[in-house]
Amino acid sequence: MISDRDFFLPPMDDDMPLNALFDDGKELYIEIGSGKGEFISQYPQQHLDWNFIGFEMSEKRIINCLKKLNPQQNPNVRLVKLAVDDKIKLLFENATISGVFIQHPDPWPKRRHHRRRLIQTAFLDSLAKILKPKAKVQIATDHKEYALWIVDIFSQHKDFISLQDSPIQNDYNLEDHVVTWFEQEQRRLGFEPNYMLYERI
Numbered sequence: 665m666i667s668d669r670d671f672f673l674p675p676m677d678d679d680m681p682l683n684a685l686f687d688d689g690k691e692l693y694i695e696i697g698s699g700k701g702e703f704i705s706q707y708p709q710q711h712l713d714w715n716f717i718g719f720e721m722s723e724k725r726i727i728n729c730l731k732k733l734n735p736q737q738n739p740n741v742r743l744v745k746l747a748v749d750d751k752i753k754l755l756f757e758n759a760t761i762s763g764v765f766i767q768h769p770d771p772w773p774k775r776r777h778h779r780r781r782l783i784q785t786a787f788l789d790s791l792a793k794i795l796k797p798k799a800k801v802q803i804a805t806d807h808k809e810y811a812l813w814i815v816d817i818f819s820q821h822k823d824f825i826s827l828q829d830s831p832i833q834n835d836y837n838l839e840d841h842v843v844t845w846f847e848q849e850q851r852r853l854g855f856e857p858n859y860m861l862y863e864r865i
């Protein structure tokens with residue numbers, strides 16, 4: 665019998681697009697930084713006619729995710745252990761991803777570490793290539809300065825527009841929003857999430 669780890673993290677050839685993780689032709693969504701797995705275990709259960717790939721770079725967090733997943737309830741989920749960066753376009757066929765979820769990306773608050781932040785112009789250039797037109801990018805961060813950085817980078821990018829009246833909102837108004845462990849912790853400490861929602865033009 666196949667183990668849960670082999671089900672959710674099947675071995676892949678390095679040169680094979682990750683689209684091949686599914687062969688049923690459903691819409692494909694990705695999450696970057698799955699953390700302890702709240703989103704990747706809950707949200708796809710509400711959207712069984714879509715497929716989801718959760719990227720997580722930490723083995724410890726992959727194990728946290730696996731504890732929340734099972735093949736019966738999450739047949740439409742796979743995990744990839746990887747630090748995502750501006751080479752993401754090499755992982756997928758062009759214009760095949762229907763949406764991206766990024767909740768509480770590491771803020772790297774020190775100025776000398778800003779170049780380690782995930783959201784950069786080169787990352788958006790690469791992301792734009794694999795997203796379908798009208799694909800949505802949902803981002804949440806409790807870190808106000810990173811939120812302003814993200815808005816600045818997106819607002820200068822020709823391929824994305826904000827779908828919100830104000831690019832940063834403290835209320836998503838999305839009924840299927842999953843509160844992650846990190847969101848819960850930061851709220852407990854008094855930090856409200858800043859929500860951003862962009863569309864690939």
Ligand SMILES: C[S@@+](CC[C@H](N)C(=O)[O-])C[C@H]1O[C@@H](n2cnc3c(N)ncnc32)[C@H](O)[C@@H]1O
Pocket residue numbers: 696697698699700719720721722725746747748749766767768769770782844845846847
């Ligand atoms: C602050 S935690 C947030 C986790 C989860 N999204 C949440 O809201 O609870 C950031 C997570 O993203 C992972 N991570 C950070 N940078 C990443 C990258 N470039 N690619 C994949 N995972 C990343 C970290 O290992 C960590 O689990």
